[in-house]
Amino acid sequence: MSRAVAAKAPVLQRLFTYRSVRTATVLTGTATALYLIDTHYNAQAFRRTARTAWNGVLVGWDYKFNFTPGKADQINDLHQRVANRILHVCETNGGLYIKLGQGIATQSSVLPPCYLTTLRALYDDASSVDYQAVEKIIRKELGKEVHEVFKTFSKIPVAAASIAQVHKATLLDGTVVAVKVQKPEIQVQIEWDLIAYRWLIKAYEYIFELPMSFAVDYTTKHLREETDFLNEARNSELCNEFLQTDPKLRQEAYVPKIFHEYSTKQVMVAEWVDGVRATDKAAIQEMGLNVTKVMTSVVDVFAHQIFVSGFVHCDPHPGNVLVRKHPNNPKKHQLLLLDHGLYMRESDEFRKQYCLFWKSLFLLDQKSIQEICHRWGINDPQMFANATLLKPYNMNRSPSITPTTNTSVLDAYEIQMKLKTSLKEFLINSELLPKELIFIGRNMTIVRANNKTLGSPVNRINRMARWAVVGLGHDMNLWTSRSTGDLLSGTSTISRNTRLGFWKALSSTLQASFNYWMFEAALALMSIAYHVAQLRSYLERTILGKQSAGFEAVLDDALKLKLEQEYGIKIEGDLFDA
Numbered sequence: 001m002s003r004a005v006a007a008k009a010p011v012l013q014r015l016f017t018y019r020s021v022r023t024a025t026v027l028t029g030t031a032t033a034l035y036l037i038d039t040h041y042n043a044q045a046f047r048r049t050a051r052t053a054w055n056g057v058l059v060g061w062d063y064k065f066n067f068t069p070g071k072a073d074q075i076n077d078l079h080q081r082v083a084n085r086i087l088h089v090c091e092t093n094g095g096l097y098i099k100l101g102q103g104i105a106t107q108s109s110v111l112p113p114c115y116l117t118t119l120r121a122l123y124d125d126a127s128s129v130d131y132q133a134v135e136k137i138i139r140k141e142l143g144k145e146v147h148e149v150f151k152t153f154s155k156i157p158v159a160a161a162s163i164a165q166v167h168k169a170t171l172l173d174g175t176v177v178a179v180k181v182q183k184p185e186i187q188v189q190i191e192w193d194l195i196a197y198r199w200l201i202k203a204y205e206y207i208f209e210l211p212m213s214f215a216v217d218y219t220t221k222h223l224r225e226e227t228d229f230l231n232e233a234r235n236s237e238l239c240n241e242f243l244q245t246d247p248k249l250r251q252e253a254y255v256p257k258i259f260h261e262y263s264t265k266q267v268m269v270a271e272w273v274d275g276v277r278a279t280d281k282a283a284i285q286e287m288g289l290n291v292t293k294v295m296t297s298v299v300d301v302f303a304h305q306i307f308v309s310g311f312v313h314c315d316p317h318p319g320n321v322l323v324r325k326h327p328n329n330p331k332k333h334q335l336l337l338l339d340h341g342l343y344m345r346e347s348d349e350f351r352k353q354y355c356l357f358w359k360s361l362f363l364l365d366q367k368s369i370q371e372i373c374h375r376w377g378i379n380d381p382q383m384f385a386n387a388t389l390l391k392p393y394n395m396n397r398s399p400s401i402t403p404t405t406n407t408s409v410l411d412a413y414e415i416q417m418k419l420k421t422s423l424k425e426f427l428i429n430s431e432l433l434p435k436e437l438i439f440i441g442r443n444m445t446i447v448r449a450n451n452k453t454l455g456s457p458v459n460r461i462n463r464m465a466r467w468a469v470v471g472l473g474h475d476m477n478l479w480t481s482r483s484t485g486d487l488l489s490g491t492s493t494i495s496r497n498t499r500l501g502f503w504k505a506l507s508s509t510l511q512a513s514f515n516y517w518m519f520e521a522a523l524a525l526m527s528i529a530y531h532v533a534q535l536r537s538y539l540e541r542t543i544l545g546k547q548s549a550g551f552e553a554v555l556d557d558a559l560k561l562k563l564e565q566e567y568g569i570k571i572e573g574d575l576f577d578a
Helices: 002-015 018-040 045-066 069-093 096-105 113-123 131-142 186-208 213-226 229-243 281-286 291-309 348-363 366-375 381-389 409-426 436-453 460-472 481-489 493-497 502-544 551-567
Strands: 150-153 164-171 176-182 267-271 311-313 321-326 329-337 343-345
Touching (some): 045 069, 069 096, 096 113, 096 186, 096 213, 131 176, 186 213, 213 229, 213 436, 281 291, 291 436, 291 460, 348 381, 348 436, 348 460, 348 502, 436 460, 460 502, 502 551
Antiparallel strands (some): 150 164, 164 176, 176 267, 311 343, 321 329
């Protein structure tokens, strides 16, 4: 027994030498100091980034060793496991990670469905910071105490989001205002978070072998701008200026006034407005307003931004679009547009090409569609048309994957690999893809979901197609195939027409008239399909007592079927309601 103890003694002595104890003490002290600094002065940025990196390694490891043909029956479990891990990281880190997670959730075209269904939880209300933190921010930003600026100030926020929260207050002159206060940790965390976001996208690009990082610089630029409330104030005023250019929209939509003397990069004071969500059907009807007219205004406002002004609100969810009775005519409605932090400005060249793309879809002008897609580095016009309209679009293209409606579990690996190949071939050059399409897709998806929530009271696609034509201009020469080529090449249609002879001019006029009426005929057919779907929805509700979302739901079902038949993608639930 004594010999055993003696044998162990040298080991213990070596373990507890002065040098080892000193090293352990220094390491412990350093770790404690870093922890305290990170907690009290760095908004936990080190820990948040480390948490992201660690979980990123686990995700990569999981896919590397478990996404294999031999484990085809476990692939859906693998996707769900990773989605749960991402949700945990986003919820734990909070702040900008909420928006990053929401961004991943909207990538339903390239990621498995469980990503959207799991990360949808990030769209719920975010947590808020306590009133003491709000007081401190106002004191730092405005140089005054809260009571020196506001007569009253609600200590409990009326709304909270990922980067800010809103309090109701009154100025010293009695004006009721909304005070938007940025959460104190955002300015410290944002650069670390964007680095982690860039790393995460690179990791996803490697794991899924799909082009995803080409838009990182563009996305991070807009995310930075969203945390600058002076930029948001400018956006709101510019939005209002563009609305004023349209006689109808200037009456139907309103942007609350900004009080610049009380606004900084982290605090913004705006006019307080009362309204109900644009998707709250019962509340809208209770005010005596027409739901169809309200939704028509919603579609028109954002279609005007996309096709005419080129200055696009990228987050038009129901909480940012309210409805009230018009102050000058209580029988009419007025939209209230809020939260102007995330905007995107289109180049004029892109805006015209996008208008032309929409017009060409309804004219079945395959030459123009293919030329535009080629300019944008898109190799699959059929898939892009489906994504643009959020409905099936037929260009007489044979399926790239054998149609199937009964895929066995054992086929899952093969199908997802074929889908990956299709998506990789979708872009021939990701650098050519207009980055504007990222946020336009987000805008249109949210507006479409809002329309669906109300039972599809508006033929959204038809109205957007008409706004696309408005965006091109009222010159009938734009309806000729030659003018389409001029528009894409940048040649002036007017200067070319002055050189045309009489018969060529007559031919162009006849062609323009024919194309115009073809466009109207296509919209008429779409209208017939819309009204048939709405009638069916009405009968299902009144006779069978079934809940139906109308025409948008019909388009969803048709697109789901097409995706399953052509690409082998089987979609469950409301995947398109991002």
